[in-house]
Amino acid sequence: MIVLVIVLAVVAVVAIAFILFGRSRFAKSLAATTAERDAATARAVEAEAARDSASAAADEARTAAEAAATTAAAAETARAEAEARAAEAAGRNGVDPQVLWVLEQARSERTWRQSVAVGEGSYLDGVDDPLLAALQVELDAAREDVGAIVELEAELPAAVTPAGSVLVLRAAQELLARAMKIAEETTLRVTVDGDDVVVTVVATDEAGEPVAIEPLTIPESADIAPAEGGVRILRAVGSPG
DSSP, X not given: OHHHHHHHHHHHHHHHHHHHHHHHHHHHHHHHHXXXXXXXXHHHHHHHHHHHHHHHHHHHHHHHHHHHHHHHHHHHHHHXXXXXXXXXXXXXXXXXXXXXXXXXXXXXXXXXXXXIXXXXXXXXXXXXXXXXXXXXXXXXXXXXXXXXXXXXXXXXXXXBOHHHHHHHHHHHHHHHHXXXXXXXXXXXXXXXXXXXXXXXXXXXXXXXXXXXXOOOOOOOOSSEEEETTEEEETTOBOOOO
């Protein structure tokens, strides 16, 4: 009987040992499976991140390529426009703008002597900017001739080209002539916008109300274009010096 008990006890111990061993192996297997699953998940996350990064890089490359294409197209357009202007200039009659500007200054000199300072010296005496001085002559002459209230607002660089100077002065003369007929007060404005010079007039009647000035009739040109209240002299500002 005692032997049987002992045998049963041994069997029980062995059974328990097998059970514990089996549980240990199951736990290890489960842990290994969980680790593999976690590693696979991590690899999937990394792959997704890499795919997103590659997609973003492709989008940036595409955007850069489109920007480069736009820049190249703009450069080509600018080159074509420059060539067109050069061809147009080559087809002109070869009149020297410097000669025209000298003649315009002579005309301003005559206006100065006849209408502003009879018998006195040259309007160019001591001036640094002949164009600004010539514009002032036109205003002074208008005041003397018709008693008009005329003001000049001008900011000009020294680098206005001879051709630009001629066009600025002639446009100012014509705009002032139109304003003098109908306005009580007139302001001539000459400003620089990039390499263009904009010439406009602002006119008011006796009540201080704005007066519309008849626009200048000018053909389509590479040198001058209509602007609100006046005209725009294209590429009138050259390089200093």
